[in-house]
Amino acid sequence: MAKSIDDLFCEFVRARSPALLRTAFLLTGDRHLAEDLVQDALARTHRGRRRLDDPGHFEAYTRTAMYHLHVSWWRRRKVVESMPGELADMVQPGSDHARRTDLKLALHEALARLTSRQRAVLVLRFFEDRSEAEAAELLHCSVGTIKSQTSKALARMREVAPDLLSAVLEEA
Structure with a gap:
C-alpha cells in the first residue's frame, strides 16, 4: 500500500x-x-x-x-544581538572536547557580530557549500552582492576573532 x-x-x-x-x-x-x-x-x-x-x-x-x-x-526589522555574560567552563581545560567547545563558542560569538545578511551569506557559501550563483538566487540578490558580503563578513570575522582561523586550522 x-x-x-x-x-x-x-x-x-x-x-x-x-x-x-x-x-x-x-x-x-x-x-x-x-x-x-x-x-x-x-x-x-x-x-x-x-x-x-x-x-x-x-x-x-x-x-x-x-x-x-x-x-x-x-x-x-533590525535586531541587535548580543551574548550576555560568559559561559562557565564545564570541561577540563586542554581536553579535545573542551577545545572543540571553545572553538564552537568562539565561532558562535563571531557569527553573532555579523549582520544578518553577512551571516546568511557565510552559512550558504561555507556551511551549505553553495556556489555564489546559488546563494545569490536563494537570497534574491546579485552574485556581486554575494561576493562583497562574503568579503566583508570574512574581514569582520578576522577582526572580531583573529585567533579563530588558527584554531580551525589546528583542528583540521
Missing part, C-alpha cells in the same frame, strides 16, 4: 528537522528564532506539499522557504 503525501511529509519532518534547525540556527544566531524559522518554512512546505511533484523535493522547498523568510525578516 502506497503512503499518502501526508505520511511522507510527516516522515520528512521527523527525519530532517534536526538538520534544518542547525542551518536555521546558523542563519539566525538564536535558538528560538531558528525554531520559528523552521516552523514557518515547514508550514509553507506543508501548504504546498500537494503541488510538489516528488516528496523528495520537500527539503529543497523547505530550505528555500527558510532562506526567503530569513531575508524578509532582516529587511523587516
